Amino acid sequence: MTPASLYALVGVGLIVLGLYALSVHAHLLRKLLAFNVTGSGVFLVLVGLARRTPAAAADPVPQAMVLTGIVVAVAATALAVVLMLRVQATCGRAALNDDLGTLEPLQPPPTPPAGGPAASAGSAEGAPPALTGTTAHAP
């Protein structure tokens, strides 16, 4: 086994690991980490297979693709972070309800009272309550 195929196999492992975590975890930040791990796995497969050249230098075309891919991945991560914070602002928590695959609104209030006032007070002005409402949820 050459180092190229070794790293490509590690990349395959990362893809599978990331996909598993992406589907199993409910918390959105974990899903985001899993998404990033999967992306890294794809990059690793691409660059690993690009290294199979007989010469000293690797194939530059996949490398250029991965280079743009890394920058796009960080942009997607930043967008996902903002979306996640919006989900928390509207639903009170940054997690998906796995049974239905939908967001569970906080309106039928479950047992602990905290979190609710912050969410409703913050979303009225459209500002994320995470920053403005630090005092709101002390019952």
Added chain:
Amino acid sequence: MPDTRSTSVPGTVRARALPAGPGPTARLILLLLLAAVLVGLATAVLSLPPVAPGLGAVVTEHLPASGVEHPVTAVLLNFRGYDTLLELAVLWLALLAVWSLTPAPLAHEPTANPMLAALNQLLAPLMILVAGYLLWNGGHAPGGAFQAGAVLGATGVLLHLSGRRLPRAVDGWPLRLALLLGVALFSLIGLAVMAGGAPFLTYPPASAGGLILAIEAAATLSIAATLAALFLGGRP
């Protein structure tokens, strides 16, 4: 801060008995599917010939006409310019989406910290210098617009974290201009070469080096501004 755990938000997140992921049957199906993906991808990787020429030879062959000496830069900005142009557009779109979702959170940074100020005085100029070095390096060695833009964007993040804010004068249209400059200059030059009868984004070999450097400089600025603005997480 005694006993925060019971009253704080994460405490409730924990206590509310989150559904612990999919049930056992769903998990089994998922594992089977993923095992199939694993085996399929692994066999695909292993069945490939261990030595393959790839496109390296083609790139090397056309390298003299590209205007730069480093193959990856040649691929990025000349041979596959479309990809890079659209990639810059994707960055810009991501920022547009972030800005339309939410205003930037109010900055509650504790005011100037002397340690951070000293660190900034040391680090920020060095990082800008390194960004310029990487940009210049892109022509003949590893480096280029993306790496330089990332380093410059990280400088912006560092300055933001230590409480520096953009002055009001730069906050409005100069910032927007910086964000757009990469895409704008890239497509302008790409269109301009069409006046000479060449297809979109094919530079004449004689001036390719200069054009690529100009595009890379603009793209560096745009990438840096976009990354820093994405870190901010909202419309300033």
Added chain:
Amino acid sequence: MSSLYLALALFLLLTLVAGLWRVGRGPTAADRMLAAQLFGTTAVAILLLLAEAMDSPGLRDVALVFALLAAITVVAFTRRAWQPERLPTSEPERLAERAGGAA
């Protein structure tokens, strides 16, 4: 000479694995963060060794970027995600820290 560089890089990688233990264990968040910073320093050394061993001078630039940017994560940590109350510091130190932060 190349084998010596590779052996040193391997050794440093092993010390990095040892440092991972602290990330997993570290009682406070600051311990974990500092262990990650230690990885950054080790990575700089490994990359410089690899630059020699693999005869690829571009890797020195990677080490340079690593050395420069390692600070950002820790600045983000101290400015955004660190709660000094959790740290086992004495009361006067904590007050001084707060006064410094508010001034």
Added chain:
Amino acid sequence: METLITPGNDAWVAVLNLLLDGLLGLLLLWLAWRTLASADLFRAIVLFIAFGLVLAMIWARLDAADIALAEAAIGAGVTGALLLAALARLHPDRPGTQARPRGSDAS
């Protein structure tokens, strides 16, 4: 100087290369697993930063210095800071991972 490690320098280089590649690959997989399985979100993020670091070394091993540069700048510089800031905004009261209580200074 070449004969610091005597029996056949080339063989040693091959063995060391293999060990280095294998260790890096295993380390990456292990870090990914720990990142995704960690119960504590802050620890997961720190492990993810370490993951990016090991990945940058792997790019270096694969002769992809360009990608290693980008990964070093983005993985070490931007993503880590982004995720840490996101965690702080997500759980403002979380013990151990919170920014200092801002209200207590001002009021």
